[in-house]
Amino acid sequence: MQDVTEILGKYSDNINSEMKTSLSNISPDELKEASIYLTKAGGKMLRPSLTILTCESVGGNISNASKSAAAIELIHTFSLIHDDIMDDDDIRRGKPSVHKVWGDSVAILAGDTLFSKAFELVISAKDDVVSGDSIHEALATVADACVKICEGQACDMSFEGDFNVKEEEYLDMIFKKTAALIAAATKTGAIVGGATPEQISALYEYGRLIGLAFQIQDDYLDLVSDEESLGKPVGSDIVEGKMTLIIVNALEKASPKDNQKLVEILKSDNCSQNDIDKAMEIIEKYNSLQYITNLAQEYVKKAKELLEILEDSEAKKALILIADYVLKRQN
Template sequence: MGFTRKLLSSLKKASTPMMLPDIFHRYRNQIDIELSSILDGYQLPLYDMLRYHLGYLDIHGNPSNHSNGKALRSTLCLMACEAVGGDFHRTLPAAAALELVHNFSLIHDDIQDGDRERRHRPTVWAIHGKPQAINAGMAMRVLANVSMMRLNERGVPSSTLLQALALLDQTSLRLIEGQYLDLSFEQRQDISTEDYLNMVKLKTVSLIACALELGAMLVVDDRCLIQPLLNFGTNLGFAFQLRDDLLGIWGDQSITGKPVGSDILRRKKSYPVVFAWENSSDSEKNTLSSLYQDDRLEEDGKSRVLEILDGTGARNHSQALIEKYCQDARLEIEQAQVSATGRACFTELIEFLSIREF
């Protein structure tokens, strides 16, 4: 039988993660089936690299149901579709396209950051080398547009499809601009929190906001309905990334699989570090500068960075900012013209993302 049917069988046997809100499970099987069906018919080993990254194959090429993340962006797209009165099945190609764009960026991020492991498995480049992993990432991005073209078959008018394609392309460009800035920050010691948040708006927020805009615009052509969802997505995206930044430093190793301070050991200039850099004494700034230029930052250095973060209140400040963005997201969704069920699901999502531990 075809790969999609094998996947469906595998998914039925897979255990459902218990820590995610129910809304993540509502669409997940359909998203995975849509994604795998896009890859059906492509037989080059190149496409098995994509299937592996998405969790549909194991390292030996056998069918797998390994988790490939939360599917946040595709879930938000389908939530927005239903919240404004649409049938989510019609929007599945757009949801799959969002996952493909997101995962294209992850494959390339892993190459650029030199990360050999993602989601407790070797990364694509760690197995196949960087040149072929670049090819895999590019194929993933092109297949996103292939997926979008399926919207025509689901009854989406050509004029709306063209607008949706333009939005996804513009968002992909913003994502790449954000990655460019993020990489450039590695060589800089003068990054402000404003600089950091501007980078996050491009690299992370843009695709999350796009997911909500895309899900709504495929159903309605009314900016008064779409704009509050876009604003909600913007605030949610900032909260999501800032929570990621907290977990990268203070996350529970038994849940995240990463030791406390793992992002410090990788010398990532995440929001708490940038905040501390801005708000520490000159002596502490010099210490941070020295440590973050050390290619072999080790446990003693990590401990010193944690001390500086604690001294500046970086953790509490970051959590307060997360809560501010969550509150702004709540206000947007309260004002949005969406179904009562949709509003309740969006509110539940805010609460989860603001305190999530993984």
């Protein structure tokens, strides 16, 4: 875990510098402060680091990928701001969320500004060491991910109160909402690094698989982690009646009686600790936690196998470590 923390921290200064430069000329000041607020609050820097690492893994260097990496982080931040507005969440990265500080209208504009600046950053890389054709392909990749993020959020919202969601539908939703941007990060890095079409395809799939595993691990941690590590009450997904892969799997396997009881708990507006415990009994009865753990492990195993297309390098080693980290992290 420490190795991965060091890997992700290795590129943070460069990424933050690119973002700071990009956002420096925003006006008025209120919009600028709202826009840069979350970029200064920290974060894992997983996505932009993957962009740089995949670039390096195919023979490129940090100068090829730094602007695209920063763009990926801006898009991630834009999505967080808008998610917090839609979910009315109070806290993000340990601080009051943007819309709680500046209000919904300014927060929406801040998200839109970050979204636009991201595309500006990708385009500006052409002035450095990336070919026009590569910039065009990178732009298309980033744009596609942005559309998928919106589709995924819409699907997630449509699942609220729908307890007949199937596994295939849920996996498609988390691909779009979470994994698509991670896949875009790895694909963009490969593109600007000068990868072959086969390498680009493999690294996109690597990103897709670890992105799916990342979200499945989030679902898992909500039920098995401790509150201090998780940063929110354990079992909050049950309290909020969220459809996660664990719930989807348990409902599909459960007897009519257990299915009905679990749905009653998920629908409840006053979910008690006893209700959470009962829901966990049903989940454990049908081995749903083990099922999603096995699925996430299979995704990570396949993701690492895809890296065999790359020459041995420190970047390749880092990509392997990050794939393992997705399942070992505790928050």
